[in-house]
Amino acid sequence: MSLDQETLELFFKKDPYVIPLYASIEKTLLDEHPDLQVRCDKTQITFLSKHPMASIWLPLRKVKGRPEHYLVLSIALNRRIDDPRSLEVVEPYPNRWMHHFLIESQNQIDQSLMDVFDEAYRFSTR
Numbered sequence: 001m002s003l004d005q006e007t008l009e010l011f012f013k014k015d016p017y018v019i020p021l022y023a024s025i026e027k028t029l030l031d032e033h034p035d036l037q038v039r040c041d042k043t044q045i046t047f048l049s050k051h052p053m054a055s056i057w058l059p060l061r062k063v064k065g066r067p068e069h070y071l072v073l074s075i076a077l078n079r080r081i082d083d084p085r086s087l088e089v090v091e092p093y094p095n096r097w098m099h100h101f102l103i104e105s106q107n108q109i110d111q112s113l114m115d116v117f118d119e120a121y122r123f124s125t126r
Helices: 005-011 016-032 111-124
Strands: 037-042 044-047 054-058 069-075 086-093 096-103
Touching: 005 016, 005 044, 016 069, 016 111, 054 111, 069 111
Parallel strands: none
Antiparallel strands: 037 044, 044 054, 054 069, 069 096, 086 096
16 A cells, blocks of 8 residues: 555655655555555655565765765565665675665666566565
């Protein structure tokens, strides 16, 4: 189920410019996997099935060399993938790899990223 406009405005009050970008990601994910749940906490929006598969969050502060407006998309997998678009890949738990992507435009939500989402979805349903 999609987040309502009031929730989006509250979550993105620091950078409302990225609301359409978030909405595009949410629509793409829910169109592909309509059973996903969407949960909004204070610091992140999480997409989950049986387990969390991805989250979206805003940067805490400006980082030199990065765009003025962007989201960070974190995707959980059971393996490390090397993608030149990822900001960072960490293994917070054994066999649970978090891949962090900087998303600044809707054209970055492409088939390559959807393939990663689909793998994360399969991993999250185990």
